[in-house]
Amino acid sequence: MQKLEKLEISQKTDVNILRRTTFSPRVKNAQIKLICGPMFSGKTTHLLKAVNQERSAGKKVFVFKPKLDDRYAEEAVVSHDKNQVEAYPVSKSVEILDYFMNADVVAIDEVQFFDEQIVEVCQKVANSGKTVIAAGLDMDYLGRPFGQIPMLLTVADDIKKLNSVCTFCSGKARFSHRISQDNGIVVLGEKDKYVPLCRSCYHELKDK
Numbered sequence: 001m002q003k004l005e006k007l008e009i010s011q012k013t014d015v016n017i018l019r020r021t022t023f024s025p026r027v028k029n030a031q032i033k034l035i036c037g038p039m040f041s042g043k044t045t046h047l048l049k050a051v052n053q054e055r056s057a058g059k060k061v062f063v064f065k066p067k068l069d070d071r072y073a074e075e076a077v078v079s080h081d082k083n084q085v086e087a088y089p090v091s092k093s094v095e096i097l098d099y100f101m102n103a104d105v106v107a108i109d110e111v112q113f114f115d116e117q118i119v120e121v122c123q124k125v126a127n128s129g130k131t132v133i134a135a136g137l138d139m140d141y142l143g144r145p146f147g148q149i150p151m152l153l154t155v156a157d158d159i160k161k162l163n164s165v166c167t168f169c170s171g172k173a174r175f176s177h178r179i180s181q182d183n184g185i186v187v188l189g190e191k192d193k194y195v196p197l198c199r200s201c202y203h204e205l206k207d208k
């Protein structure tokens with residue numbers, strides 16, 4: 001009974017705090033948007049489209065990418081269909097906090113390669129009233145959750161999961177199967193090293 005009374009008092013207090021709080025519309029509209037899927041599913045194309053839409057609406061967009069990804073261009077994010085935007089390569093996710101205050105929108109490509117602080121960084125940016133749009137691989141070549149993607153899926157306000165087309169059966173592909181002999185988790189490459197596969201074809205091939 002005593003416990004119940006205490007609970008009632010704290011609930012009343014919480015309601016009063018809510019009544020006293022005024023919300024800024026800028027902060028209210030801030031979001032973390034996550035675009036994820038396997039290789040060749042158009043993640044970067046989606047990210048660049050979102051960046052261009054925000055810029056067309058007059059928003060200042062900063063684009064970041066992990067420093068290790070130099071497949072196409074050192075200071076650009078380039079999609080497989082050869083669209084590109086200028087991007088800041090960063091070694092550590094906290095470096096994003098040095099730049100983001102002058103932006104309205106922060107876009108991050110290959111977010112699976114960032115260190116674990118990327119989750120806190122994305123939340124800090126969004127909590128300050130800015131939109132975060134991040135794109136990344138949700139599973140590694142062994143079908144395991146990649147990097148901080150599971151945590152980002154939890155904190156994201158908006159999630160877009162993309163599929164590719166299975167190389168064998170043309171079904172919906174969710175797996176990035178590695179066809180080269182490299183064993184490291186991070187092996188950068190294109191269609192010479194990876195093929196998109198559906199769940200059935202992936203497991204059929206893996207179990208052989």
Ligand SMILES: [Zn+2]
Binds near residue numbers: 166167168169
């Ligand atoms: Zn298949």
